Amino acid sequence: MRYAVAIDIGGTNTRVALIDEELNIISREQFSTDNKEPENTLNEICHIIKSFDKDIVGVGMSCPGPLDLINGKVLTPPNLNGKWHNLEISKVLSEKIGKPVYLDNDANLAGLAEAVVGEGKDCNIVQYLTVSTGLGAGFVINKEVYLGAHGFANEVANSIMIQDGPSHGNILPGGIEAISSGTAITERAKKAGLLVKHAGEVNDLALSGNEVAAGIMKDAKNYLANFIALIYGFADPDIVILGGSVALKIDGFVEEIEALVKEKVYGVMKPYIKVRKSTLNEDSGLIGAGYLAFSKQK
Template sequence: MDPMLLRCAAVSASSGSRYAVGLDLGGTDLKAARVSADGRLEGFAKRPSRAAESAEGPLEAIAEAVAALTHGARDGLIGVGLGSPGVIDPVTGSLAGPTPHLHFWEAFPLRERLSQRLGLPVVVDNDANLAALAEHRLGAARGARVSITVTVGTGIGAGIVVEGRVLHGARGGAGEIGHLPLGRGGAPCRCGVPDCVEPDASGSGLARHARELGLSPAEAATVFAAAEAGDPRAQAVVAAMADRLGAALGVAVSLIDPDVVVLGGGVAQAGERLLEPVRAAVSRYTLATHREGLRVVAAALGERAGVIGAGLLAWDAAARSA
């Protein structure tokens, strides 16, 4: 078992029935649950994140979610963990700059404001990092020493975990593989940097390319099904996406040298229809020494990975302070 999980379990066992609240904040939804020290969930629920309302909207949604999970009583609650989009400073817990999904939170002191609002110890991290932490400890990367978990949806996010701990980088921005300059230049990236791979390797890029070739509806599931049925246009769309995603993963593999790459997110629900061409692309763009023993697999924890990871983060903090 992961050493940090053992420490968390010891904290839990020493003090009766205790739990953390794990929260996964998105531009549309807020996912929340009670999380045990070994990552089991209770009371998982989704509610509107209210991110489009104001800077206070998501804080109010979070406070409501915590109140619903604790039933107004906080006996046994060890703390709150939150996963959020954006680059989060690992020291201050603040959003380091703008994020497309949280328009009112540019350079926002997230941990400080949320702790004040809840009156509880709070820890925060990037949502992709926390999904990666959950997959590393309890999901598809369990048992790996080094793993990369990539979430492919409207955009691309990634988290790197080394021996049970998230690799944050100097400013909290490690893992931004969607912004590697490997794009074909067909569409601008929302970040403003030229030639990012995200517009070509994400779900939104897949849909755009499908529309350009006259496919309708241009949703990921429909495109993958059409490709499997032999539609040459859909096959071209999937091949182009897999090639660019594989190129980005190849760079990540060359830099990080992981045991396993985990693919999650909405687009990754295509399963082997995406995994097979991505594996082939990773093989094309990766050194032979790094391909040896490398696994590229589907995520195991689904939409709950971020909540599990947020809860584990809170347990980690409790274990360090015990």
């Protein structure tokens, strides 16, 4: 049996998992990320890999973006600071463990897992969108992540859907993440005076007849459907898979999005619109990272 290591570096925690070639998670560890000094985090990763006591073929790794995926480099993520910025992380970790390291972002790796063992496993062209704290995406063709010319393919959060529309954080006004993500839904509701903690509560208010909440949810769904319709018109995927807390926890969300998308495309395209809910759990990124490492050995 061959093994790979999957790593998910977050601004708060880092997860490291041992994956077998059937993409089962054999073992995993989690620890707090040192978000100022990468050396401490990388040394702990090395210690965990050694503790697995297996001969691994390589490492797949996700890290907060923006990333230079062509050169395996962390750029300027807002939740990692100091020496993390412009770190050639693939090269540095590879030198420490003596194995190849392949960097990608979490949405790409989740999309890869969907295309290999999830809802898209029988499809050639898979579009994945996570609708959660943010809004991320991954595009997979024949079980391989499409990176684009410079590694920025599917960095969609700033895609402008409303001129001079809502914004939050470093998202441009009217960006899809500032309209349809869980954070956007919640923040828009709070600014309108609603006492809510998350997008699910906004949806509950909408269902109970609150007009403000209903308008916010209508925007979130309608513009997400607009965005997916654009994807179908441009890339013609076999399937669009939605993951993340908003898509998975709000009843009927995905089904409503699919119905809306069908209203926004040419009639001849309607039979081919397939928007589905992810059936993988929060480990999809780790599974995708493991598959990435194995796929590079073929």
